[in-house]
Amino acid sequence: VTGNHLTKVGTVAPFDTTHAYRRCDWEFIETTKRILKGGGDILKTAVASARDVGMEIHFYIRPEAFFAPFPYDGVFTSKFLEKNPRWRCRDENGGEIMRMSYAFPEVQDHMLAYIKELLAYRPDGICMAFNRSLPMMICEEPVLAAFRKRHGRTPRLPEENESPELLAVRQEILAGFMGRV
Numbered sequence: 001v002t003g004n005h006l007t008k009v010g011t012v013a014p015f016d017t018t019h020a021y022r023r024c025d026w027e028f029i030e031t032t033k034r035i036l037k038g039g040g041d042i043l044k045t046a047v048a049s050a051r052d053v054g055m056e057i058h059f060y061i062r063p064e065a066f067f068a069p070f071p072y073d074g075v076f077t078s079k080f081l082e083k084n085p086r087w088r089c090r091d092e093n094g095g096e097i098m099r100m101s102y103a104f105p106e107v108q109d110h111m112l113a114y115i116k117e118l119l120a121y122r123p124d125g126i127c128m129a130f131n132r133s134l135p136m137m138i139c140e141e142p143v144l145a146a147f148r149k150r151h152g153r154t155p156r157l158p159e160e161n162e163s164p165e166l167l168a169v170r171q172e173i174l175a176g177f178m179g180r181v
Contacts, residue, residue, distance in 0.1 A: 009114040010078060043121050056124035063111060064133035066100045080110055089138045092158035099135065103142035103170075108177045115181065128181070137170050146173060 035042045043059070050057035066081035080100070081088070087104040089097035100107045118126060130136075137143050139157060146169045147155050155166050 007114070007117060009110065009117050010080075043118070047121050047123065058125040058127050059118050059121075059123045060127045060129055061115070061118075062129045062132050063102070063136065064099055088140075089135060090140045092139050092161035094139070097135075097138065101137045101140045101142075102177050103137040103140045103146075103173050108180060111177075112180060128178075136174055139166075143169060143173065 032042055035045060047057050066078045077098075081098075084100070084106070085096065087100055087107050089099045089101045091097055100110075102108055102111075115126060139155075139161065143166070144154060147166060150169060151165060155161075155163070160166055
């Protein structure tokens with residue numbers, strides 16, 4: 001996981017104002033860099049600031065944030081993504097996708113450890129922002145194994161990649177992860 005705070009589980013994303021064209025982006029980056037450089041904890045600061053003015057604070061997690069967003073994507077990744085290519089998504093043709101797959105228990109365990117770390121800050125809530133995270137899994141071996149178990153055969157790929165049967169298997173695996181959360 002990449003983030004903008006000190007973390008034992010994740011990787012701190014690079015902060016650079018080179019591509020920051022909005023003033024708020026530049027100010028966020030510079031503030032984050034200043035807090036981190038001074039050894040500060042940005043989440044502790046954010047929680048304290050919210051509490052000081054009587055606001056709730058909810059941490060926003062993009063579950064597929066194992067790499068940095070534009071302009072760093074392809075240049076910067078989390079240590080977890082870099083060290084564990086065997087747990088990445090595979091497309092319907094078997095090609096590796098630059099995303100971690102929630103079909104693997106190890107990926108789920110990593111995210112649960114990260115969430116546990118965040119909960120230590122005592123936020124009012126955590127938002128799992130799936131809207132920017134799909135796909136969470138495609139055709140990795142655990143997905144194919146679950147399909148075989150349910151249907152007694154291997155899915156025909158690439159033809160059945162988006163079939164209701166394969167989508168149901170993916171949904172069941174992801175629902176299992178959310179149950180763990």
